[in-house]
Amino acid sequence: MKFNGKLLKYIYEHRSFLCFLVNFFCVLIILLIFWFPKNLGDYDKAMKWSLLVFAVDMVLSAGVILLGKPPQNLKTRKKIKGDAKPLLFDNVPLDLVYALGFPVLITDPKGYIVWHNLSASEYMLGDSAGILGRNILAISNNQLSAEKFYGYPGKDAGDREREREREKNLKNIIKTENNQTQTSVDIFINDRYFRVALYKFLPTASDATELSIFIFTDITELETLKIESDMKDTAAAYFMIDNLDEASQKMQDKYRNASGAVSDLLVKFIENCGGVIKEYDKDKYLCFFENRDLRNFIKSKFGILDLVRDIKIEELNMPVTISGGVSNISGSLAEKEAAARRGLDMALQRGGDQVVVKGPSSEEFYGGKTKTVQKRTKVKSRVVANELAETMKNSSNVLIMGHKFADNDSIGACVGLARLAKSVNCEVNIIVNIHDPNLKSAFGKLRGLEDFKDLFIDETAALDTITADTLAVIADANNPQIFESEAVYKNVYKCAIIDHHRKIIEYATEPDMVYIEPSASSASELVAEILEQWLAPGELLKEEAELLLAGIILDTQSFSRNTGTRTFAAAMYLKGEGADPSGALSMFKTNVEEFTKQAQFESNIFIYRNIIAISKVDAEVSPSDKNAGAKAADRMLGIDGIAASFVIYRIEDTVHISARSLGKVNVQIILEAFGGGGHFDYAGAQVKNVSIKDVLILLKKTIDEYFDMK
Secondary structure, three states: OOOOHHHHHHHHHOHHHHHHHHHHHHHHHHHHHHHOOOOHHHHHHHHHHHHHHHHHHHHHHHHHHHHOOOOOOHHHHHHHHHHHHHHHHOOOOHHHHHHOOOOEEEEOOOOEEEEEOHHHHHHOOOOHHHHOOOEHHHHOOOOOOHHHHHOOOOOOHHHHHHHHHHHHOOOOOEEEOOOEEEEEEEEEEOOEEEEEEEEEEOOOOOOOOOEEEEEEEEOHHHHHHHHHHHHHOEEEEEEEEOOOHHHHHHOHHHHHHHHHHHHHHHHHHHHOOOOEEEEEEOOEEEEEEEHHHHHHHHHOOOOHHHHHHOOEEHHHOEEOOEEEEEEOOOOOHHHHHHHHHHHHHHHHHOOOOEEEEEOOOOEEEEEOOOOOOOOOOHHHHHHHHHHHHHHHHOOOEEEEEOEOOOOHHHHHHHHHHHHHHHHOOOEEEEEOOOOOHHHHHHHHHHOOOHHHOOOEEOHHHHHHOOOOOEEEEEEOOOOHHHEOOHHHHHHOOEEEEEEOOOOOOOOOOOOOEEEEOOOOOOHHHHHHHHHHHHOOOOOOOHHHHHHHHHHHHHHHOOOOOOOOHHHHHHHHHHHHOOOOHHHHHHHHOOOHHHHHHHHHHOOOEEEEOOOEEEEEOOOOOOHHHHHHHHHHHHHHOOOOOOOEEEEEEEEOOEEEEEEEEOOOOOHHHHHHOOOOEEOOOEEEEEEEOOOHHHHHHHHHHHHHHHHHHO
């Protein structure tokens, strides 16, 4: 016969009273039996009936006593008696624990439940047979185990000793009497929230079994109130139209129409959710709304971006785009406003047409589907030039570096910045990998020039020159992980970054100066504009101008991609300073070995999703072949019907990915999944300690997610 938990609990709690009732009625029946007999024969029958009633009394009393005991099998009872009693029963009465109105579980070192009270059975949606002997991970949907609190339990004396040593260092563990330890975690199970405390018994005897007691406290009401409070908390946001500068200068009527249409969309978008929006400057808006609405915006991937993108100015052949920064943090309104402003700055530094949601320790990006348009002015270049020159002048020395595996754009920008430092009489060095074969052509062009004697140094020498007033200037990179010397970056107090790649991270310590312009074709273009605003005519050497021109030629593929009026203006300035196009093109000559290696990169090409060309090089290549991989990616765009190309190859323990696009596929967003970045139509990434096969699988998955999002 099977009894449910409530009946067993009732019998357990009232077993003494039930035994009294059984005995009382049996004695009453026996008295009545002896009351009625009239002769000796009747007394014999009465005696037999009395014995029968007494036997029934014994059976019923025994049944009450047995049913009143905790429901557990004989094996478990023996285990509890042998292992738990010396530890548990001397501290907490088992009757009290069994009758508690909240769940209590006891597990062995492997996490299997050896005992529980009745409430645990009710909350875990099962009876004793369904829970007893099961692993606590299984009944808690992998949310709960002793490892969640302390790590893996020891299996021998040495492991137990290391376990105890580790627990001494945990700040959230509460030490109790009798060698017990306790801490807690929060879980969600069966539509309820629980705060689970773990009391772990660590016996001193080496052959004793360690037991873990999990005590559940229902905090559903508290968590529900916290969630509702969080949903009602205020989020701050900034939005601005980011690409109407040209229209505002040339077509005022078209600009006003487009600006008004965007304003109407934003006002409707915010007011529909009960938020507040205010235009605080021309085409710039400050908004406030509840966190619950932010969750909906994130779920829809900020659909307002697509609605605004549908507004087009036909004369300029471009859609209107907006950028936004949203705070997703707790704190004061001032802190949220500052986080939203930083988010907007990052959105603009990444090229616009996107929203950056700033969390407590990370950022989320939405949008970024269109190419950036050039909207810089010489006013901004002059401001940057003055600020950078003044910062260099006030520094003891300047250390300039680009990214690892430097290319012509990186080394050209570094050489140009070195000229700026020399113009203010500041001691300067450029940090490079002296043994990088890709720098041979640059070293050859500068060989014999007095200004460049001892200018190039390696990381070790650079670290020896650092003082409290040293300024580090990084060109053509904004991710510290790919800086030529991350150690130098971390050890200097002053830092400036000049780059044309989209910003992908937030800095732990904000640099003194950040000039990131994704609309620029190259870092060399940005540096050329800075030099034009600062140097006197003829002050830039012919060799320096040709290195800068080579950097522009590299990143624009000979002015065929990502080229605007500012790009040609920078090239014109360099030509006026003596740059010879043929001298710049000589930097791109390849020897027979590199030409053959480039063919190897193109020998294993397959087409994915009809428009993506992917080349996978299984053989390990040398660092000197990195340029060959990038050139192969460029050449693969010449395949009919191909919109983007990816080349995957391994250098030592790192898998490299070079990506190129004709402007329809944003390869920068795709490679952000690998920790890389770059530009809309050319990007790169490096993945350590992963096989080429796994990288290829992840690349296909990321490409699929990109097109599914679009």
